[in-house]
Amino acid sequence: MAETKTLSKKAIRKAYWDWMIFNLSVQNFERMEGPAIVRMLANVREELYPGDKEKQQEMLERHTIFFNTEPFLGCIIPGIVLGMENEMAKGGDVQPEFINAIKTALMGPFAGIGDSLLPGTLCPILLSIALGLCQNGEIIGPLFYILVFLGIMFPLTWFLFSYGVKAGASAAEMVLAGGIKDQVTKAAETVGLIVVGAVTASYTHVNIGLVYTSGDLAINIASILDSILPGVSVLIVSLIAYVLMVKKKWTVNKMMILFLIIAIVGYFTTILTV
Amino acid sequence: MSFIQALLIAFLGWSSSIYGITVGGGLTGWYTLGRPLISGFLIGIIMGDVQTGIIMGAAIQMLYIGLVTPGGSMPADVNFAAWIGIPLAMAAGAGEEFALALAVPLSTLGVFAVYGLCAINLFFVHKQDAYIEKGELEKAARIPIIGQVTNFVMRFFPILIINYLGSGLVTTLVEMMPVWLTDILQIFANMLPLVGFMLLMRTLVKKDLDIIYFILGFILVSVLNLGMIPIVIIAAVIAYLKYQTSVKGA
Numbered sequence: 001m002a003e004t005k006t007l008s009k010k011a012i013r014k015a016y017w018d019w020m021i022f023n024l025s026v027q028n029f030e031r032m033e034g035p036a037i038v039r040m041l042a043n044v045r046e047e048l049y050p051g052d053k054e055k056q057q058e059m060l061e062r063h064t065i066f067f068n069t070e071p072f073l074g075c076i077i078p079g080i081v082l083g084m085e086n087e088m089a090k091g092g093d094v095q096p097e098f099i100n101a102i103k104t105a106l107m108g109p110f111a112g113i114g115d116s117l118l119p120g121t122l123c124p125i126l127l128s129i130a131l132g133l134c135q136n137g138e139i140i141g142p143l144f145y146i147l148v149f150l151g152i153m154f155p156l157t158w159f160l161f162s163y164g165v166k167a168g169a170s171a172a173e174m175v176l177a178g179g180i181k182d183q184v185t186k187a188a189e190t191v192g193l194i195v196v197g198a199v200t201a202s203y204t205h206v207n208i209g210l211v212y213t214s215g216d217l218a219i220n221i222a223s224i225l226d227s228i229l230p231g232v233s234v235l236i237v238s239l240i241a242y243v244l245m246v247k248k249k250w251t252v253n254k255m256m257i258l259f260l261i262i263a264i265v266g267y268f269t270t271i272l273t274v
Numbered sequence: 275m276s277f278i279q280a281l282l283i284a285f286l287g288w289s290s291s292i293y294g295i296t297v298g299g300g301l302t303g304w305y306t307l308g309r310p311l312i313s314g315f316l317i318g319i320i321m322g323d324v325q326t327g328i329i330m331g332a333a334i335q336m337l338y339i340g341l342v343t344p345g346g347s348m349p350a351d352v353n354f355a356a357w358i359g360i361p362l363a364m365a366a367g368a369g370e371e372f373a374l375a376l377a378v379p380l381s382t383l384g385v386f387a388v389y390g391l392c393a394i395n396l397f398f399v400h401k402q403d404a405y406i407e408k409g410e411l412e413k414a415a416r417i418p419i420i421g422q423v424t425n426f427v428m429r430f431f432p433i434l435i436i437n438y439l440g441s442g443l444v445t446t447l448v449e450m451m452p453v454w455l456t457d458i459l460q461i462f463a464n465m466l467p468l469v470g471f472m473l474l475m476r477t478l479v480k481k482d483l484d485i486i487y488f489i490l491g492f493i494l495v496s497v498l499n500l501g502m503i504p505i506v507i508i509a510a511v512i513a514y515l516k517y518q519t520s521v522k523g524a
Contacts, residue, residue, distance in 0.1 A: 021299035024292060026421030028395035035402050035417050042415035053409065060406045060414060071300060119342045120477055123305065127339055129502045130311060131332050137325030141332070142315035146306055153301050186520075187513040190487055192478045194509035196340065197491025198502065200471050203336040205464035231496030235489070238468055242488075245472035246479055252350045255469050256378055263462035267454070274460045 070114020
């Protein structure tokens with residue numbers, strides 16, 4: 001790697017906050033998060049090309065393209081972009097096309113990793129712990145989530161972003177070549193699935209109200225079902241919802257309407273109860 | 275609901291929408307204050323009943339616990355559902371099943387707001403291009419701040435207006451509701467979290483057999499009554515074993 005001067009810590013911090021705050025601020029159909037990359041680079045333009053307005057303009061122009069990823073775990077990408085721009089500005093052997101090629105190559109993998117790890121795994125895990133802590137409305141539930149989530153995410157995103165800035169293109173090569181993405185995603189998916197199963201059992205209820213009476217004998221269907229497998233009614237409804245929403249790609253609204261119909265029919269036939 | 279209360283709720287609702295910037299961006303906004311459990315906590319503080327706020331927030335949270343927005347698409351909107359649904363249900367003195375019932379139409383309204391915003395913001399994207407071309411780089415940098423105005427209009431005003439004007443109407447509606455209707459809403463609300471979970475499953479399931487992990491997690495709670503932390507540890511061990519066998523197999 002060519003001998004390059006690193007950016008000042010102040011510039012890296014400025015770029016980090018620009019990205020963290022404004023990544024989705026002007027979300028749009030054409031460029032998605034592109035305008036935020038422009039803002040981030042524009043605000044450190046004097047550090048990269050001091051006084052050279054033409055070079056600054058050129059740099060921003062090449063970033064007026066589509067960019068979309070999961071913004072927080074994917075914050076390593078704007079970090080890498082900044083690192084590579086800096087390397088090029090300081091005379092390193094980096095072609096402008098290469099910066100955009102790396103940016104585009106990374107955004108897909110990080111959208112996948114980010115979505116399955118952040119809203120897909122970390123949030124549901126922390127939220128379900130938090131929900132368990134405040135079943136009677138205790139303040140500890142929301143406070144737990146706020147402290148733990150931000151306590152994990154701010155150091156982690158700062159690490160990813162500043163690592164991207166320092167390592168530049170070599171960080172990109174590591175991610176793209178090492179198959180890290182596949183392994184991390186697979187592990188996150190397995191953990192995620194088990195957690196979702198657990199959360200489903202905790203927070204979904206399908207109460208069977210049916211009582212079979214024959215003479216003096218009254219048989220409570222719910223307790224029979226529970227003796228076979230606790231929560232089996234919820235499990236059956238879950239599997240039906242799985243087939244409809246995951247396999248048959250039903251929309252959210254369609255699924256909700258079906259549940260509403262089930263609730264109405266179930267209530268009036270007394271099969272279901274509150 | 276007083277105007278000041280509606281105003282505070284509208285400000286926080288706008289700030290914690292997915293594209294909001296005013297409380298420090300997506301980590302503190304969308305991913306923290308924007309989670310219905312936390313929204314409910316804040317609404318509770320504003321409305322003077324923290325406990326009810328948290329309980330309502332928890333109910334809405336279950337519905338959206340698995341909300342993932344892959345590739346910028348919005349399968350459901352949690353923002354209006356929380357910042358309008360919770361205050362209205364609280365103002366009416368209704369139960370959480372009422373907040374959940376409100377969540378359904380509000381979520382649809384919110385999805386429209388998202389797609390409308392993504393179309394309108396094209397204007398700002400081209401404005402930024404023009405500034406760069408003219409060499410007005412400082413103005414180009416400011417576009418993500420100025421462009422936030424779309425999100426402000428799409429979030430702040432609906433939340434303010436519906437909360438301020440709607441609470442009286444909703445109170446009357448709740449008082450008129452017969453028992454059978456609230457019972458049906460409760461049965462419905464009991465099943466609703468599944469919608470969120472299945473949305474999440476779409477991104478997690480790669481092949482049909484993966485469903486066994488879901489069933490395992492389910493049984494750990496329904497049969498063994500385990501808490502969330504032991505379950506996460508078990509899940510991590512299984513993921514590690516799976517990783518080990520895949521390394522050996524390769």
